[in-house]
Amino acid sequence: MTRRRFVFCSLFIAVGLTTAAPRGMAQSDAVAFINQLGVQAIQVLGPNVAMPQRVQRFHQLFGSDFDLPGIAQFTLGRYWRIATPQQQQDYLGLLQDYLAQAYAGRLAQYAGEKFAATGAQQQGDITVVSSEITRNDGSKIGVQWHLINKGGWKITDAYVAGVSMAITQRDEFASVIQQGGGQVQYLLDRIRQKVRS
């Protein structure tokens, strides 16, 4: 076979493999993705990482492994539609800052605990990866990760013991906006204040 044909064939096969990969393969891939994320998070939460670096690393993780635009739109709820394009843009950046800071703190207590992704299920467009944190006292917490494939896995939500982090965030932000008389800008100012404090 000519070299050209060989290249063509290889390409064809490669494309075939990636597009027609059986679902099970994609799911084990998603499990690996979450395990990988767990490894990174545990590293970042280790005793040798100071808080500012921790926040910075979480910031990167939220940028690379999470579907921030989708999360932004979801957590702003109905206020997304009344926000100006500029506010939407600002919110996207502030949300990433805020989440990095909040979760660097909230997850600190999981340092040194065992994390393992156990399996995946398909739910329409969403791949749900189940994982378990084994606490030092032996108790276990189930975490379900919701992933979409956007040319790479992106996390859209995490359910910790049945509680959605995205819904919790949306509920809180909605309450803040209401306190601000329905103004999205009020929320943005409050988040800005928080991440700079």
Add this chain to the structure above:
Amino acid sequence: MYRRQLKLALPGFVLAASLAVTGLIGARPAAAQQPPAPVPAAQAPDEGTNDPYENTNRAIFDFNQGVDHAVLVPVANAYRTVLPPVARNMIHDFLQNLNSPIIFANDVLQAQPNLAAETFGRALINTTVGFGGLFDAATAFGIPYHTNDLGITMATWGIAPGPYLMLPVLGPSNPRDLAGDIGDSFGDPSNIVASNHHLIWASFARGLTSGIDERSRNIESLNEIERTSLDFYATIRSLARQRRAAQIRHQKEDVPNAAPFQGASALPAPVPAPRVATLPTPPAPPITYSVAPQPNSVGDLQKSSMGR
């Protein structure tokens, strides 16, 4: 669990437990593994806080926060300092075992023979092999703990929770769950025994210890959530609701370990039917409506229909 502890003698420190129950960490995993059923984003009402008494609730919440910071956290910290983990685990397991009769009764009321059998087996094993409940041997034997109470039972019967209530000291609740707590406390055998022997203080001590136990397990998590929240009250409200909804779902489904989830047969599947995710964009897939809450349990439904 603390819910059992709203005893004849109302223990002051159960605030801890109530707060703790909303903490991510104090979560009993067995009790809350199922995310809610998927709901199409289009029909999601955005606000569904069901909190008509918000101003009053917030005032009570502030008061509770004061008590928490001034009394509970210091006591919980001392508890952790004084007692080694082994002793604290024994106390925890003992209190948990003491709740078995009420959990069992509610498993039965909900017509969940498998869960009832689990609870019965757990109590039997832990009371004997576990030295009167000091050790949770049943979990080691593969029978996991699950919680249950009359509020959950009423929810499975289709009774709506009513408005969100922040109870002084006791924390987040609603009329249904409060009524359930009171009912449970009257039905609890160890309370009945205690009150028949004029040992109300024993019930009180039990509630108190439960509160301290719960709070001591959640110091860091609640601390961090408070520190990083913009609106701690709203965050707790959301967490408490979702957590309660997850417990109710768990009891409705009776799937502690094996998830009869469509399409999942090939998987080990410790996790049943998770809810479909955060994206507003993808249309919600037509799955698992078996999990959908009863139409008349407004508050629970609200939670799961709020979103997607």
